[in-house]
Amino acid sequence: MPRLPSLYISHGSPMTALNPGLVGERLAALAARLPRPRAIVMASAHWLTHQPVVGGHAQPPTIHDFGGFPEALFDLQYPAPGDPALAQEIAQRLTAAGLPTATDPQRGLDHGAWVPLRFLYPQAEIPVVPLAIQPLLGPAHQFALGRALAPLREQGVLLIGSGSITHNLHDWRSYQDGKEAPYVRPFIEWVEQRLQADDSAALLDYRRQAPHAAQAHPSDEHLQPLHFAMGAAGSDALGAQRIDAGIDAGFLAMDIYRFDGADAQLLSAD
Numbered sequence: 001m002p003r004l005p006s007l008y009i010s011h012g013s014p015m016t017a018l019n020p021g022l023v024g025e026r027l028a029a030l031a032a033r034l035p036r037p038r039a040i041v042m043a044s045a046h047w048l049t050h051q052p053v054v055g056g057h058a059q060p061p062t063i064h065d066f067g068g069f070p071e072a073l074f075d076l077q078y079p080a081p082g083d084p085a086l087a088q089e090i091a092q093r094l095t096a097a098g099l100p101t102a103t104d105p106q107r108g109l110d111h112g113a114w115v116p117l118r119f120l121y122p123q124a125e126i127p128v129v130p131l132a133i134q135p136l137l138g139p140a141h142q143f144a145l146g147r148a149l150a151p152l153r154e155q156g157v158l159l160i161g162s163g164s165i166t167h168n169l170h171d172w173r174s175y176q177d178g179k180e181a182p183y184v185r186p187f188i189e190w191v192e193q194r195l196q197a198d199d200s201a202a203l204l205d206y207r208r209q210a211p212h213a214a215q216a217h218p219s220d221e222h223l224q225p226l227h228f229a230m231g232a233a234g235s236d237a238l239g240a241q242r243i244d245a246g247i248d249a250g251f252l253a254m255d256i257y258r259f260d261g262a263d264a265q266l267l268s269a270d
Contacts, residue, residue, distance in 0.1 A: 002035045005260030006146065006159040006232035008225060009116045011044075012248050014066045017076055017115045023245040023254045027119035030243065030256065038156035039083050039127040041090065041149065043142075044112030045163040045222045047132040052099050052145060055107035055130035056087035063108040078114035083127035086157070090129065090149060097148035099141075112162045133228065135221040139204045142224040146231025159232040161225025165191065165255040166216040174251070181251040183212035188253045191226075195240035195257065200230060226257065233259030 007030075012023060020027075046065055047053075062077045087103055094101040107130055109117070117128065133142055142161075149159055166184050174181070190210050194202045202209050204227065210216070217223050233240070236259050245254035 001038075001154075001156045003260070004035060004037055004153045004156065004158045005236070005258050006150070006153065006161075006229045007259070008161045008163070008229040008257040010164045010245065010252070010254040010256060011112050011116045011162050012164065012252055012254055014069055014073055014111045014115060016248075017111070017118060018070070018073055020119055021246065021248070023248075023256070024119045026243050026245040026256055027116055030258065031120040034158070035156075037126055037158035039086050039129060040117070040121075040158045040160060041086075041129050041131055041152065042109070042113040042117070043131040043133055043145070043161045043225050043228045044110055045133065045225055046110040046112040047107070047130060048221055049132040049134055050136065051134065052094050052101040053104050053107075053132040054087045054090045054094075054101060055082065056084045056103040056105045057082045057107055058084055060128060060130065061108035062114055063110045065110045076118075078109055078117055078124050080109070080117065080121075080124040080126060080128045083129050086127070087129050090131065090152075094145065094148050097144065099145060099148060116162055133221065133224055135219065135224055139206070139220070139224055139227040142227035143200070143204060143231035146228040147234065150232050150234040153232065153234075159229065161227075161229040161232075163222035163225035164252055165223070165226070166251060166253040167222035168215055168218055168251055170218065171251040179250050180247060181215075183215040184247055184251060184253050186211040187213070187216040188255055191255075192242050195242070203227070203230065229257065229259060236260050
């Protein structure tokens with residue numbers, strides 16, 4: 001079985017599920033170019049815990065973890081199976097790496113997981129195992145989680161971090177008229193440059209080194225899935241490929257990153 005990449009996906013607003021726009025196209029095109037995974041591990045910015053936890057539900061329910069949206073959004077389901085055996089293996093691998101991990105047999109798929117998966121694998125037939133992140137423990141901790149699970153890529157497991165490359169909800173109504181938040185492009189360009197240089201030290205220290213870091217991310221949880229994907233990339237981190245999926249609502253950059261070596265084909269925006 002060919003080695004799968006690790007991915008970082010900007011999942012955007014829950015409304016992406018109904019109005020996918022460019023990111024829906026990019027995710028569908030990305031899935032078409034990947035070997036078919038036997039399972040998916042999804043580290044979402046919407047499952048936050050103090051210590052590592054992995055979801056062990058055999059049939060994870062679809063979690064509608066939001067409010068104030070159209071009823072049609074609450075009607076959507078993503079009925080992918082889980083993989084309790086893989087969940088146990090993940091917990092064992094993380095614990096062996098010095099990251100003691102619990103399992104949650106009831107955990108479902110939050111919108112950070114099921115919204116992008118609807119466009120990657122719309123048939124919902126590939127098992128999905130959710131993985132919590134621990135933003136209070138910092139980017140290096142997320143990197144370590146990914147690094148401990150990197151060998152699963154050799155076994156047909158697709159490792160995904162789902163967040164948002166910029167995420168400042170205070171700007172929700174500030175850029176609805178076609179304007180673009182001035183901090184977005186400097187921040188995403190810095191991330192791309194540091195990834196292309198394989199400068200993991202700078203990326204782990206982004207709060208001090210990146211331009212406009214506090215504006216792009218008032219809190220850490222939506223960027224830390226990128227650190228998970230970087231760790232999961234292992235020796236392929238230098239092959240980070242940016243997939244430009246536009247900027248939603250003027251402040252939510254929808255960048256996707258694929259980590260699997262310099263020969264991966266970059267999908268660029270037209």
